[in-house]
Amino acid sequence: MPLKHCRSQCYDNSAVMAGNKSGVQQRTIEKNSKAVFVNCDNHSLNLAGFHAASEESDTVTFFGTLDALCNFFSRSTIRWDKLRIALPIILKPEPETRWSAREEPVKPICHNFDDLVILLEEMSTDLKENVDTRNRIQKRLQDHQINSHNAANDLKVLEMHFNENKEAIFNESLSAAFELCENYDVMVELRTKIKKRMPGDTASDVRLSAKQEVMRLMKGTTIDRLHTEMKQRSTGLEDLDNKFGFLLDVEQILKKGKSLGLLDDEGMKENCLHVAEFYSSDLDGN
Known part of the structure; x- marks a missing residue:
């Protein structure tokens, strides 16, 4: 089959296939510019969330703690049974192929925090706990019934959502977090984090309260990084939509x-x- 007749190519996001320097798609385009590359948009969006959540050490620690909690229960059938009996939820690990990967572990814990704390406190005094009993549970989902024009429009709407609702997202999350801390007598102002002073900073800029630090993490770092990642990773999709989107509308x-x-x-x-x-x-x- 002559390569000159190829009009499109599609792979997952592994560098050896999708890389724009030496990947298969780039080598093919060098031989035939009409072989338009289409990447996996679901995977690209998931990577945007993944890298945004990896921007700061505090967010890495946060998601790492959730993942460790899920592993703690899933590696023991005894613990898993206790979890299912005590809570109307299933803890989920971070799936690597879904755009919502970072949301899945957070939601069940957020909605059932009190019950989970009670269960962990009971288990901490249970002498029958066996750390060698292991069991793995994994679930993956992907939605493939979507065309490039709809995907491009959905991505634009998502970008607008983060841009227009940044304040609301932050305030709602912060309010819920501080309410939890208050309920459990967790002190959030034990220390004031000192930020490295840069040229031009005033004295008030370098001493951050807990609330200011969370604000910096969410608004100034994580959400901004998410927006940047989405922009960078959606360039190919936008080019594709500019060429063919009108045919799909x-x-x-x-x-x-x-x-x-x-x-x-x-x-x-x-x-x-x-x-x-x-x-x-x-x-x-x-």
Whole structure:
């Protein structure tokens, strides 16, 4: 099969396949520029969340603690049975192939925190605990029924959500966290974290309260990193949507056709000419 006839290529996000320097997709494009590369958008979005949550040592510790808690229960069938009896939840590890990987371990613990603490306190005094009993439970899900135009639009909406609701996300999370600390008599102002003073910083800039430190972590670091990662990893998807998105937007095509007539729609004609320019040996834009 001659490579010159290839019009698209799709792999997962491993560097050896999807890498833009020496990956299979790049080597193929060097031989045939019309072989448009389509990556796994689900995986890209998951990686954006993964790297955003790895930006600060505090967030790494937080998610590491949740993962360790899940491992503690899942490695013992006895513990797992106790968890299922005591709580109406299932603790989940961090799946590596889902965009929501960072949310899954947090949600059940957040909604059942009190019951989980009681269970752990009871188990801490149980002499029958056997650390050698092991059991692994894993579940993976992927949604594959989505086209590139819808995926691009969904990603834009997600970016807008984080940009427009940053304050609300932060305030809601902070309020819930401080309420938990108050209920369990956890002191959150034991010390004031001292940030390294940089040129131009004032004295008030370098001493952060617990609330200010969490604000810096969530707003100034983690969410900003998430936005940056999403931008960087969605470039290929945006290029793909710019080329073909108008063909997949059936509702818009029919709407324009009824109101203007397809032959008179300059925007539609421009899109057709654009895609035909790229596939000059395949299509006549006119």
